[in-house]
Amino acid sequence: MEQSEFTEWIDLALERSQPVILTNHEEKLADILINKAYELSVQHNKTLGKALAAAFDILVSAEYYKRVTNRGWCYCPNGEPSIIFPYTNTCPRCILNKEFHFHPANKPPSGQIGQATSRLLCVFLDRLFNRASRRLKILKGSEPVDMIIQDLTSNVILIAEVKAAPLLTLPLLVKSERMTAVQGDAIIELVHSGVDNSSVHSSEFNIMLPVQRGESWNYELIPLGKMENTPDLWAYERLQMALQTDKDLFNRYFDFWEKAIEAYQSAYITGDRTSSIYWLTNACGQPSPRPENWPLRSNGSGYESVSDAKTSVGMDRTDDIKKGIYQVLKLGAESKPVNRKYNVKTALISNIHAVRHYDEYLLSLQDVVWTLDEKGTAKKVGDLPNERPIYNLFDGIISFTRNVARDEWIKDVFKF
Known part of the structure; x- marks a missing residue:
């Protein structure tokens, strides 16, 4: 190819890309979360990258929570009667006591997850760069480019493939x-059952945050209030309010999140x-031990999982890794x-590295x-023309939790 053809390819990619426009509620919540992550790192000597990865999960949670509907709730009679909106296929309250009760998760379809997490990763990086006073412009690319980061102080352009997905999404409880x-002829109390929440707009929502006490796990409820008439904004606004009102909330969340990622890796x-x-983590697989009443998959190919590999964490899905490499x-x-x-x-970018498959x-x-090698005859470096340039396959394999850079x-830019 001629020089002009390569330059035209990049110029065309820039022309086809679109600036990532942040909404006010995305920007505010991302800023709060990033500040909380930095405070945690400094004040409690926690790894900044892990704190940012945990913060990003909360940002994604806001996007998931705003999609809550009347349907998909699990009635749990154990303890104080409640209806719960779970994100893995088991009652999240009972699983803290190591009891499996199947209920379908409420994750968005994988295509929607990819779109939402890719966009929110752009939002999160934009606010990180803003905090560091870096003049970097983030663009949403068009096929085959996922993301372009343009350094406005130099001629550097980063072209990236993005693979992002949260470690977990905490369930909602009403x-x-x-x-x-x-x-x-008798009236009986319901056992675990799928139910509708007919008053979803006026319900008092709570987040179930697991809390470790000794060797066992319980939970506390983080009140979010009502959805009322702002279904697109309510989760972002309520999470902002919760994090600003309860100064220690992010620290308690991180204590749980850090143990969850350790459990995910150890498994x-x-x-x-x-x-x-x-x-409660994504891609946790089949229940162990599997209860006798655990259901078969509807297609007959074995038993249902608690969460399957399609929801793998960060860039940990093997199909995503292979596509990302190509x-x-x-x-x-x-x-x-x-x-x-x-x-x-060029880089592969995610929120969490391939914890299991790196x-x-x-x-x-x-x-x-x-x-x-245009001639197709080179067997060693000396067979190539003098000063033949070489290129990194990956200039970076970038994530908050592990950053491999050549x-x-x-x-310099991705210091986590």
């Missing part, structure tokens, strides 16, 4: 009366799935060679470099 049903490495909070290589091959107009970087899929590739600009 207190209810004890529910009954007629059975023959894969050691097979230990005894931690009750593990079953996309980064393709983007680099089409933009980097002989281009002098821009200093192009070593298996990415470790052997993180230091790969490549070049072009480029100084990326090391």
Whole structure:
């Protein structure tokens, strides 16, 4: 290709991209969460990257909560009667006591999850760059580019493939009366059942936040108030209010979140799935031990999972990793060679690194470099023309929890 063709490819990618326009409620909540993460890191000596990853999960939760509907609630009679809106396929209150009661989760479809998390990751990074006073413009790319970050103080352009998904989403709880049903001539109390919440707009919502006491887990309720007439904004506004009113809330949330990601990782490495909070994390798999009444999948291919691999955390879904590797290589091959107009970087970006699958899929590739051999005859470096440029496959494999960079600009910009 001629120099002009490569430059035109990048210019066209920039032309087709759209600036990420932040809404006021997204910006406010992201700023609060980022500030809380920095405060936690400084005051309690916690890893900043993990604190940011936990904060990002809350931002995604706001997007999930605003989609709450009348349907999909689980009635739990154990303890104070309540109806719960869960995000894994089991009653979240009972699982803290290691009891599995199947109920379908309320996660958005995987396509919607990808769109929402990719956009919110752009929002979160924008506010991080703003806090650091960096003049970086984030653009939502068009196929095959997910994200473009343009350094307005230099000619650096980062072209990235984005794979993002939360570790977990805490369930919503609404207190209810004890529910009954007629059975023959008798009135009986309902056991775990799927129910509708007919008064969703006037319900007093609470977040169920697990709290460890000794070796066991209980929970506290974080009040969010009512949805009322602002279904698109209420979750963002109520989370802002909760974090500003309860100064220690983010710290308590992080204590739980940190133990949850440890349980998620440990379950894969050691097979230990005894931690009750593990079953609140995405991609936690089949219940163990599986109750006798645990349902079969509707297609007949085995039993239902508590949460399947399609909801894997961060960039941890194997299909996403394989696609991401190809996309980064393709983007680099089409933009980097002989281009002098821009200093192009390529990266894979997520909120959480491939906790389970990094070593298996990415470790052997993180230091790969490549070049072009138009003649197709080179067997060693000396067979190539003098000063033939080489390029990183990954200038960065970027996430809040693990950042692998082969480029100084990326090391400097993504300091987590």
